[in-house]
Amino acid sequence: MPGPAPWPPCRTRGRFALTLAQPVPLRIGVAPGSGVAGLAKPESVAFNGALIRLPAGTVRIESLTKTGPRWNSRGAAAGVPLNYLAQFSPSLRENVRGNLTLGADWSLDLRTASATGGTPALAGGVHVFREAGDASVGVDSPVPLGLRTFDARADVQGSSLRTQLTLDGARTGTAKVDGTVQMIGGRVNRDSPLRMTANADMASIGWLAPFAGQRDLELDGNLKLARRAPAPLARLR
Structure with a gap:
């Protein structure tokens, strides 16, 4: 049968x-x-x-x-x-x-x-990461980012929310952010204490323009950043 x-x-x-x-x-x-x-x-x-x-x-x-x-x-x-x-x-x-x-x-x-x-x-x-390949940003003249590393992670333990980001690319430059915020009443608000370390070295920030939400916006300049921030979110500038 x-x-x-x-x-x-x-x-x-x-x-x-x-x-x-x-x-x-x-x-x-x-x-x-x-x-x-x-x-x-x-x-x-x-x-x-x-x-x-x-x-x-x-x-x-x-x-x-x-x-x-x-x-x-x-x-x-x-x-x-x-x-x-x-x-x-x-x-x-x-x-x-x-x-x-x-x-x-x-x-x-x-x-x-x-x-x-x-x-x-x-x-x-939750952990999200680049496996292979590259991305280009922009509409009229797409710019290849030359990504080598993209790794983002968010972890919650107790009342602490920790986020980590590592970025490395030929066009993007490098960035590494590690921040922990204490939630209040299960939420992140302006009074939540924050501990953050951020380092970035970007020869050009032009590739960020398409993410600004304004069509045809042009950005220029570079970014070098090394910052620690032990403070409530409301005081972060």
Whole structure:
């Protein structure tokens, strides 16, 4: 007897095309007696081990779970073209092109307000980095950045949010930023204490003009920066 028919691939088409590589169970638990309406506020969710193929690149969701008021997710992405991500941002779509591919990984744990008895609490981190390729910025005369390194990270532990950025390129020059801000009531506000170290050496800042949000803006000059900032955000100038 013939075996079961193969499971049809789950995919979307168009601008944001993606394909679920193989069937993955999605388990949703609702409160007893809530019926279909309980799907809007599930008590538990489990979606683990999913591999999503993009037109180029992949996203692997190792885990996405909800247990009561707590959400947790881990995963990674590889070989994702910047041009694919630019579809989500009109500014990027208009001003950036090239063959730059990015990787990423994340591990996040969120406890909602009902779990903490106050403000939501987030722990974990997100890491995005250059894998290969380069990007050009500008509309009429695109400028290749000559990227060698792009690495950005954000980590939350307790009430501390730490962000780190490393940039190195033939046209961009170098920049390294490491900052930690103390959240107040689960939020970053103008009174949040900040510790930051920033160093930059850019022979030209002209490549930043397309990101200023003003068409045909021209920038010139160089930037050398070495700064430490132990102060509230409101005093940072």
